[in-house]
Amino acid sequence: MEPFSTTPGAGFRIGRRELLLGTAAAGFALAVRPVAASTVTTSAEGLDAGWVSVPAADGAVRAYRARPARGSGLPVVLVVQEIFGLHAYIQDVCRRLARLGYLAIAPSLFDRQGDVTVLPDIPSILPLVATVPDAQVMADLDATAAWAAASGGGDVSRLGITGFCWGGRITWLYAAHNPKLKAGVAWYGRLVGQASDLQPLYPIDVIPRLKAPVLGLYAGQDDGIPMESVERMQAALKAAGSPSRIEVFPGLPHGFHADYRPTYREAAAAAGWTQMQAWFRANGVV
Template sequence: MAPFSSLPSMELRLGRRELLLGTAAAGFALAVRPVAASTVTTPDRGLMAGWVSVPAADGPVKAYRARPAKGSGFPVVLVVQEIFGVHAYIQDVCRRLAQLGYLAIAPSLFDRQGDVTVLPDIAAILPLVATVPDAQVMADLDATAAWVAASGEGDVARLGITGFCWGGRITWLYAAHNPKLKAGVAWYGRLVGTASERQPLFPIDLIAKLKAPVLGLYAGNDDGIPTESVQRMQAALKAAGSPSRIEVFPGAPHGFHADYRPTYRAAAAAAGWTQMQAWFRTNGVV
């Protein structure tokens, strides 16, 4: 499987130029505009990419799915959104993974509560996201994996998960939830927090229950996730003899992989992406 960096540089430059001209900005959540010139647009040439409907207990869930256009039985990666929903960046992450030979699918996990992509700012988004129960999210991720299995497009015996920010926490939770998961990669998700009825547990509470190894990719200069909480998690993983581990990128801010935002740090993002691929290969998501 070719690395993402091998994609034709001309196509990436064209993608950035289109964004600068405003032709692609419509795909991004309202709260994140204007998008940065560093935004990458991954081509869908050679892919089957677009929205699908996933049957779930409480009604269908829409999901963005990308996979190679030819073949079947691809290794599967569940992609878990940030608080901004399954907007253009998360869709692009799916295409990047598909270009590597995966079936990547991102279910829209807030839709029952509302459409966060049309909300104007984080202040409007956070109250809605707070109403999303972890149990609902776990069930929808299970339903998404079941849809992939039924479709025949992907091989869920080689199932991985990766998530960003809000989705980083969910990645840890899902690794404690699904015994069939092979591996997870959590990008700067909260590790500790105040329990509530909808969000009763945090990753720090679940170390002994992890059913798959998780690689945590965290920022050394994160204004939302205290360094102390990362160190606590690292120490707890070590004390438990867990195969999971955390990599910290010194000086990087929260959201360092999000190329559409000012927090993007190309070197840290590329290094994290490389580590994610290696983690999946090592743990059977290949």
């Protein structure tokens, strides 16, 4: 097998035969199967990786964390899931970050409402996700950061966050929520939308409240996030004099980093990953 590389699209690849046999798909949500042959699996060798229990106000939250096997005082990155839950791809992102020297931890943010990984399709998932309050998500991310500091060997004075799709929106919101956050990187999260009691704000609403700079990585041909909304967000950030910014990848579909899906674009995923690392370094998440 190939040695691990820190750029997405490299590392240990799952073979097509394994995919056809179903072994590789075992850790993925039902709604995303069949899993693409481009799927990347990062070895846990040399890492301390696995499931932990994070104390929260109303019980405990499951979380997947990965970190170098040795060392303490590690910079911390919160990883926020897509609508498909905390499945194998998000876990692998944590291991990729751990190989860069981070304590990366992804809390399972839908558990109180149900297990989306066993649902068969997006129409089944969306009603459940709509019942997840933003306030609950913010509190669970706070609890996860506190666990990383108290139990995981993390240094939350160097705290970052990154999220994908549903987690992209949450990344912007968390940057407006936590004054201790150093930086965020949002991968194609929705920027505008219809407010509800449980999800009262969207990223465009919280620009004046941002406490940490956010880098947005967006797709030029995203079926779910129109360029009009991206341009509106860019203009609002500029008008506010915000250090946050959005990078648009022209001609790409939503989910271009998601290597387990047909929307994956290896070169753009690697470029975005490099930009994420640079953003974290420039803003003290090192």
